[in-house]
Amino acid sequence: MVATEKPLREVARVEAVACDYSFALAGSERERGTDTYHLSLTPLHNPHVNRLRDLWVDTTTYATVQLAVQGLLENRPYDDARWTVAFTPIAGRYYGQQIRTDDPLRFGLDRVVTGLQFDSSPTSFRRRFPKRRFSGSSNFSGHKTRHLRLRRSTRR
Helix, strand or coil: CCCCCCCCCCCCCCCCCCCCEEEEEEEEEEECCEEEEEEEEEECCCCCCCCEEEEEEECCCCCEEEEEEECCCCCCCHHHCEEEEEEEEECCEEEEEEEECCCCEEECCCEEECCCEEECCCCCCCCCCCCEEEEEEECCCCCEEEEEEEEECCCC
């Protein structure tokens, strides 16, 4: 981290305030390079709403390193799969870095996808962007194509 950059802001926090789960210590494990306590959660009621199933928390800071949920979103095939969400520390706070499932996801009658994974990566932007404009290009027959070309703006 460069000294002139501001620390990332916290944009969300997840807390369980009601007694919706029973907890059990499943063991101590090393996840994502961190010593963790693995907690197994069982919903006491409404398992479709209370989807949290496992938590891996840092043994020193108690920050969530990874969690597992049964179902994601509210539509098939995502709501039937078990998903693992991994977090990564950035500037002293943990942020979601990866969401994955190994369960087969069925789309329609004949399409099955396995090993679906979404990853995020650190991104930084320049403070000022050069002015740009888009223009279409023509093919040999003179018709406009869908391809767009980026040109540097000559206007100031």
